[in-house]
Amino acid sequence: MTPLYARHKRTTLAVATAVAAGALLSTGLAAGTASAQTPADSTGNAQLAAAPTSLTAAARTSLLQKAQADVSETAQQIGLGTKEKLVAKDVVKDVDGTVHTRYERTYAGLPVLGGDLVVHTAKSGRTEGVTRATKTALKVASLKPQITAAKAEKQAVSAAKTLGSAKTAADGARKVIWAGSGKPVLAFETIVGGLQDDGTPNQLHVITDAATGKKLFEYQGIENATGTGKTLYSGTVSLTTTLSGTTYSLTDASRGSHKTYNLKHGTSGTGTLFTNTTNTWGTGAASSSTTDVTAAADAAYGAQETWDFYKSTFGRSGIKNNGVGAYSRVHYGSSYVNAFWDDSCFCMTYGDGSGNTHPLTSLDVAGHEMSHGVTSNTAGLNYSGESGGLNEATSDIFGTGVEFYAANSNDVGDYLIGEEININGDGTPLRYMDKPSKDGGSADSWSSTVGNKDVHYSSGVANHFFYLLSEGSGAKTINGVSYNSPTSNGSTVTGIGRAKALQIWYKALTTYFTSTTNYKSARTGTLSAATALYGSGSAEYNAVAAAWSAVNVS
Structure with missing residues (x-):
């Protein structure tokens, strides 16, 4: 440095x-000057017709609203059963006007895990095809569980403990249709929160057959939430955070899992991930305390806006264009009037400035x-x-x-x-x-x-x-x-x-x-x-x- x-x-x-x-x-x-370099051939290739085009927030919202309004007709066109319904989730539009709409699916009002699909629609409005997570037809004989939710919870908590969780109870459970593998069945999805070794909140999702009690599947997941950042420089802003159980963290899973850490005036290591029992971050004023969250709110907001700028303006997904987020560290050193990017840790670091009350964020x-x-x-x-x-x-x-x-x-x-x-x-x-x-x-x-x-x-x-x-x-x-x-x-x-x-x-x-x-x-x-x-x-x-x-x- x-x-x-x-x-x-x-x-x-x-x-x-x-x-x-x-x-x-x-x-x-x-000192010194750099030598001239001859650039590569400047011939530009025409944009590929199937390349995604940039959508404004308003245009994306409009496409999703239209897709949701037409879900009954779409479900009929692609051959879904009478108990099945679609929920529009995302949309991509190509240069040639082709629209790819991603849907979640429900069956008799229950969410279908593994039932997601993408409908491909030509510019003319004609459906060109469907990409499905499962090709198995949805048909469940009974929607009445043969085991209790408590039994499914016990199994899920036990599975979470083997992965290091200290939780003694689940954070939530719901009835679902499991269509991720094999024959679709009625199941319980039970969620048990905890922390990974690096302090990242996670949620263990355990899928249990509601008829036999057999564990069908499990996976680690995190849940995005929309928090409020009361920043020093940018006012009150929205921050994408992560909820695990009743604990929020400054982890942005929608932007490469960018995390914001507290060095507490130290100068080495990663620091401690910012967590909170509420989803409000900072006070809008700086503090010399090592527990100050306002600087973290500014840092998380800066990382969020930088990611979105590159994604929206250039189609670049993260600093390396590989979808992986960096991480940020605040409260570096004592009265450190500096901030820096470091390639070796792929991280962004901010000092607190003069008197530890003027963070460079x-x-x-x-x-x-x-x-x-x-x-x-x-x-x-x-x-x-x-x-x-x-x-x-x-x-x-x-x-x-x-x-x-x-x-x-x-x-x-x-x-x-x-x-x-x-x-x-x-x-x-x-x-x-x-x-x-x-x-x-x-x-x-x-x-x-x-x-x-x-x-x-x-x-x-x-x-x-x-x-x-x-x-x-x-x-x-x-x-x-x-x-x-x-x-x-x-x-x-x-x-x-x-x-x-x-x-x-x-x-x-x-x-x-x-x-x-x-x-x-x-x-x-x-x-x-x-x-x-x-x-x-x-x-x-x-x-x-x-x-x-x-x-x-x-």
Whole structure:
């Protein structure tokens, strides 16, 4: 980790992705420049017709509502029995208009475990096929149990004890139809809570034949719940948590099982998973206590929004794009004015700041730091010279994207970096994307010596490029913040919008940038990305060229 340091009376967001770990505050001048790299063939392939298309929340809700309204007709079309009903659960729409709707099934009002299915519908509305969890027809002779629920519970508790649970009673039981294997039968599903070795809450589900008392199946599961986070920086927000029995934890199973841990001012290990008997987290105010939950609420919210930003904007499932969540640690050290991403633990760590009451857990810090993990797992930009500046700028760009994506009224989207954490003590942000030199050290445009600057200052060239590409040059006000972006060549640049600018940068990062990409090759890479996405000579392509020229990169 790098030591704390302030140059030009300000601090810098940082992380060293070329090594195992990095920190929010950084020192040292990165010497040397990176060699140019020729990007790969820029020919873009047409999007596959069967690829999933991005759905807005409203569009997804509309499709699900329609599917639910039509369940009787759908059940009849696919040949379900009169006692069977469908419950719409999820929907995916392809580029060519094909819709894949996932359903749960009930039989005589009882949930059918192993009865789920997916109906594939063409754009015309014609049903093209059905994918079923079981092909066995549902028919159960009797819905009256021959054993008691208490007997099923005893068996389930015994099974849970062999797995380390200390529970003496089940958390719940219900009658179901078991269709997961063999002939469908009436059964009891009994749930016994407990904790895994790492402190993760879990629920053992035991399926017992309601006629014979035979155990049919068991599996470990966790239950998502919607909690309330009272954060320091983002106000009151919804958090996805996990319920096991009567205990909630800051575990987000819907986002790769991201967990938030408490280091209690320690500096090593994973820490203790945050748990609570209620599903409300934090007070909205910071506290120096090691039991403070507010910082954890901010950290969990930041991880949640960063995951959703990448998923919604780029279709990327987690930092490594493998569906696996990182984890977050808060209350690191004592009065530690820093935060960092660490590849070696695949985790995000936050200090509590001055007096242990100013945690560095704001939304754009979370997005910035975790984006270093994305860079590490894609282009792997070396953390030195011009490639280091591009590394830092990438995190600023995507951290800004996360902030705008979250659309949080307490921390509105802007082109300022670290404006909420107020490390400078005077209300000023760490960096300005419209005119980077306003921070006293960053470069507005490229020069032959820019690679000799600290990577947080050489990042200014790419940050300025991104702002110009998104919003254009000159004076304007966005979300209540005034900007006035100059150009090095006196040109007027017209922006193409942040959404397109983000797509171009991500495409370049993941397809055309390499570990030694410098500013000249970043220009080439983003032009290749614009060609692949929008076509050579398109308005977007021309805007990329103009924005780079405006920061003296040719």
